[in-house]
Amino acid sequence: MKISVIIPVYNAEKYVSQAVESALGLEEVTEIILVEDKSPDHSLQVCRKLASRYDRVKLFQHPDEKNHGASATRNLGIEKSTGDFIAFLDADDYYLSNRFDAERELFRNPEIDGVYGALGVHYYSEKAKEQYYPLFKNSLTTVYQKHDPEDVFPGLLNMRGSFGLFSIDALTVRKSSFKKMKTLFKPNLRLHEDTEFLFRLSYYLDLYPGIIDKAVAMRGVHENNRITKVDKNRTKPGVSRVILWNEVNNWAQNEKAVPENIKLHIERMLRSFEIANVPRLKKWTMIAKYLLTDYQSIRSGLYNINFRYTLVS
Structure with missing residues (x-):
């Protein structure tokens, strides 16, 4: 297996090294694509050091070197990738050693487009835990039982009762299967862009459960998580x-x-x-x-x- 790991980087100078090193420890990962999205902190400098230190780490920015958001940044990462499979990782999250254990076996079947697993939670500080524990607790983000591919799309849409959900950090996709989709990530969405992408992905592609009863990656929760913030111009989350x-x-x-x-x-x-x-x-x-x-x-x-x-x- 040749897996390209796409890491969009924005305001993650404290965390991106851990994300990269967690992926480097996995033999299936042939390259790590860092796409730096005009961060206000020192993320670019950290990414440059990582790219110079590790042969498997490649660094890109948008051609105009401006901020374009997570969707356009992931799309650029996919465009630059050379692996046969694509995996995603947020810059403040990290993989566990079992991340691709299920993929090694399942992708032997050429009809399988993608494999999803379970995501755990790691609090970077007590303040972060106090702030976000009611939202994330110590629960797995996972699908509660194994389902056939045709049940994933309606399940994610909340049409199958207690289906659960999976995170993009725990998803691996056969790169050639992206051809079945008319559009990848939608740049007009700045929040929930990954959820919208997973809805459409599960409609067009055959997705299979991998390891769903224990974490294969960890969500890093800190005081400045992008997903937990709401545009100040909006009155309600x-x-x-x-x-x-x-x-x-x-x-x-x-x-x-x-x-x-x-x-x-x-x-x-x-x-x-x-x-x-x-x-x-x-x-x-x-x-x-x-x-x-x-x-x-x-x-x-x-x-x-x-x-x-x-x-x-």
Whole structure:
């Protein structure tokens, strides 16, 4: 196996060395692609030192040397990669020694497009643990049981009950399989871009479970995690979810092969987050409207945990 590990680097001078060294310790990794995204800290200098020290580490920036976000940065990494397989790693996360144990066996089957595993949690400080433990706890981010590939897409969309989810850090994809997708990561998304990508990836590709009962990589949690921050111009964290589901809905409505029941489910998920993120009076007005026009939409929303939580806020 020849695996290219794509690491987008932004404001990660304290952590990127650990990420790189965790990947270097795995014999399947033939190259590590660092794409530095105009960090305000000293990440570029750290990346340069890593690239000069290790032959397998390659450093790139965007042609204009400006900040383009995680989506465009990962896309550039894929473009520059030379391996037969692609794995991703955030610059503040790291791999464990068993990261590719399942992949070695599963990818012997040429029909397997991708393999996913479980992600653990590591708190870099007590302050970070105090701040984010209610969100991440010490839980695995994983799919709770093994599923056939055709069940992954509806499962991630919350159509299969307690399906769970997997992180991009625990995903490995056959590079040639990306040809099945019209678009890779969408540069217009600055939050939840990996979630949107995984939705579409699981629709177009056959993804199989690898090690899902113990971690193959660790999410590094610190006080400045990008994913836990919300644009200051937004009044509620749920607004970013509306943007995510609106993007997913636009894609589904324009993808003719997506079954109508799935399109309807996606539209209802979007509605539930839209309703949850408007003022209380308008919220109940919208609920009354959908009670008259589409009762099942409201029922779908009411049984969505995020919607229930924000409905009473």
